[in-house]
Amino acid sequence: MTVFWRKYNELCDEHGLKPRALATELGISxxxxxxxVNDGMPNLDMITRIAEYFDVPIDYLINEDDTPIIPQANKKRSVFKSVSSLSQRWVSLRRGSEISLETQxxxxxxxxxxxQFLNNDKYIEYVPDTAHDxxxxxxxxxxxxxxGILDHCADTESYRIVQVQLSRIVLYHLKEKGFDREALRTEHLDQEKMEYLYTGKDSGKTHNYGLxxxxxxxxxxxxxxxxxxxxxxIE
Known part of the structure; x- marks a missing residue:
């Protein structure tokens, strides 16, 4: 039994919930x-949903440590803190000034x-390279x-460009799923930055960045x- 499955069951028991029923409620098949049950692990999105539901850090669900849970006052911040602690690769990416060829x-x-697309922000329109493997x-x-790359403060031009191009890939898939430019006109997103990502129009150095x-x-x-x-x- 994995640590995750044990702790997930324990949390369900504490809240009087059935593990499979809760998973269905959270949109998990x-x-x-x-x-x-057979020692598989949830992906990042699934474990984030579970952590938010129970108001616990992500790392509590996957680490052996059984330290008593302190309710999270700020879920978004706590989830981010947990995600950043899961992988030393994440930490190194956030601190580094260049993205290694290995990572790319x-x-x-x-x-x-x-x-070419990932390293040249003149390519504004993302086109899938091949049939996805x-x-x-x-x-x-x-x-x-x-x-980790998107969260990094881009202190080099090459890093900024990769952030921008990854963001354009995200916007492409959002459009494919029904969330076009108009749907994303919300105060929660920097609209000058969004305009730059969609059009390449220079909005000033403070806005020419990725998500x-x-x-x-x-x-x-x-x-x-x-x-x-x-x-x-891909789902």
């Missing part, structure tokens, strides 16, 4: 729960783009890598789409 070669097949979606850690983690967290809640869907278009 019965087949996925069966995988958890991992991200490119995941989001289905070319090296879903085998790459099994590596859930890539989501952490991408979120950050707060933007992604808002979009996940606003659209109901998982991070995986926003990065790949």
């Amino acid at each position: 019965a087949a996925t729960v069966t995988k958890w 070669l991992k991200i490119i097949p995941y989001v289905n783009c070319t090296v 879903t085998e790459h979606l099994k590596d859930a850690e890539t989501i952490f890598d991408i979120l 950050n983690f707060s933007d992604m967290d808002f979009l996940r809640e606003f659209t109901g789409l998982s991070y995986q869907v926003m990065f790949t278009g």
Whole structure:
């Protein structure tokens, strides 16, 4: 039994809930729960939903530590803090000034783009490179890598460009799912930055950046789409 499955069951018991029934309520399929029973692990989006439901940090659900839970006063911040603690790769990405070729070669097949697109912000329109190889979606850690890149303060031009291009991939998939430019005209998103991402029109240095983690967290809640869907278009 995985630590996650044990703790998920314990939390359900404490709240008088049936694990499978709660999973269904959270939009998680019965087949996925069966995988958890057989030592499978939830992806980032699923574990975020569960953590938010029970008001606990994500890392509580996957670490052996059974420290008593302190209710989270700010769920978005606590989820982000938990996500950032899950992977040393995330920490190194946030601190680094360049994105390694190794990381890029991992991200490119995941989001289905070319090296040229990812490193040139003159490519405004994202076009999927090939038929998507879903085998790459099994590596859930890539989501952490991408979120880490988007959260990083871009202190080099090359880093900024990768952030921008990853954001354009997200906007492409949002449009494919019915959330076009007009649907995203909300005060929760910097509209000058959005204009730059959609058109390439220079809005000033403070706006010529990609989506950050707060933007992604808002979009996940606003659209109901998982991070995986926003990065790949695939459920």
